[in-house]
Amino acid sequence: MHTDAVSPDLRFLLLPLPGFAMLPFGSFLDKLRFAGDEEDYSRQRYCAWTILGQQAGHVESSSGAAVRVEVTPADIRYRDYDYLVLFGGRSASATEALAPTYRKLLRDAAAQGVKLVSIDNACFLLAACGLLSGHKVAVHWRHEVEFRASYPRIPVVSEQLYCIDGARISCAGGLAAIDLAVELLARACGRTRALKGLADMLVDEPRSSLHQLKSRETPGPGGRQVDRAIALMREWMASDRTIDQLAGQVDISRRQFDRLFRASHGVTAREYWAEMRLRHVEWRLLNSSHSLALIADEIGVADTSYLAKLVRKRFGMTPAALRRRGVQARET
Known part of the structure; x- marks a missing residue:
């Protein structure tokens, strides 16, 4: 949780959903960490992040590894944050079924001006909560047919790593979470700070949202x-x-x-x-x-x-x- 006296340029609430995928969560969080200060001390000076959960305790990922919840909805004011980032898991239907539990949290955050970011299958939860109306969405290629069938009125941008559409942002998942984090950081903190740490992460360069996967083009x-x-x-x-x-x-x-x-x-x-x-x-x-x-x-x-x-x-x-x-x- 953020404790530094310096006022960050960006504040993120990170919401890992039950059964979330660890790869995009760790990738997104570590990119924030590298951009957070001048060195590599994990200080939250230029951007800050807080792990949100529906209730106190831990949230277990799809791999069984658990992440500790730092705050619950009762502990915070959403207006103090710029982005609420949801991390979905391997099962779209299980994520979608969380709508009754998370609907109030998500609608309260949106009503207070927080931009909602869905990563991986979290887009199914936003759609089920009625929070993607009038917005386009990027969906992992494996789940695109499923999403189109479930939500035919929500436009899907095919073969994009991420989509920034006003107050709704979506990312297909995986390592594309790094690319999205770089873009969000660049818009608020500048390109230099956004790119900081990529070499440490052994990443050559960030990819654009329209990047075509070579593994699917061979x-x-x-x-x-x-x-x-x-x-x-x-x-x-x-x-x-x-x-x-x-x-x-x-x-x-x-x-x-x-x-x-x-x-x-x-x-x-x-x-x-x-x-x-x-x-x-x-x-x-x-x-x-x-x-x-x-x-x-x-x-x-x-x-x-x-x-x-x-x-x-x-x-x-x-x-x-x-x-x-x-x-x-x-x-x-």
Whole structure:
């Protein structure tokens, strides 16, 4: 908690939610720490941070490591802070389910002029609390389909590391938390102070919000046309677009399209897209409590009984059995 007599340029409330991911939390916090003073003493002179929790005690991360809560809502005035930064976890549905518990806290902070920052799946909590209306949001690519299906009226900025949209700021998570911290610090403390400590963190340079991940751009075995088609399959997962439309979008004939997929992945383009959709269903059943009907919407299937048959055929068990397996895995 901030104790230095110098008035900081920025004050952050950090709110790790139950099951939060440690990587973006530690990355964001350590970037603040390096920018906090002239040396490396962790003094909160130029920016200050306080760990907020719904109640006193500790908050456990997804890895089991716990962070100590410094203050609760009863201890603070939100207007004394510039940003409230929420750190979500691996399960979007679990984070979303926290809305009844955190709604008042978040609405009080917003009403007092604090900018709300969602990192990783914390955007699901802000959306569930009605706090993203009229704002765009950056979502981790793995959860983009899920977010679009749950909140179709909230615009998603695809393939952005973070999005600063007035009093609502969002970050896809992971190491992008460093990039967002640098940008927020630069706006208030100047570029020099914002960049301080990157070398210590073994980071070459901050990335812009529009940075494209090389790990997702490395050409696959089918070349760039197949890679582009796969990206479109992911983006259009819930649509009724056809394979012919996909082939036309990447400027290739349907026959050549299937030839490239067979050569690179051993299946036709249609079979690849069907498998992608079923893998998405599998992941959602294992990692969320959302209904089969909602998950079916995410892949453009209107009949849940038909989807259940597809799941049983592909994975050898019913959707309910698949979900139980995920629950058992998390409990062991």
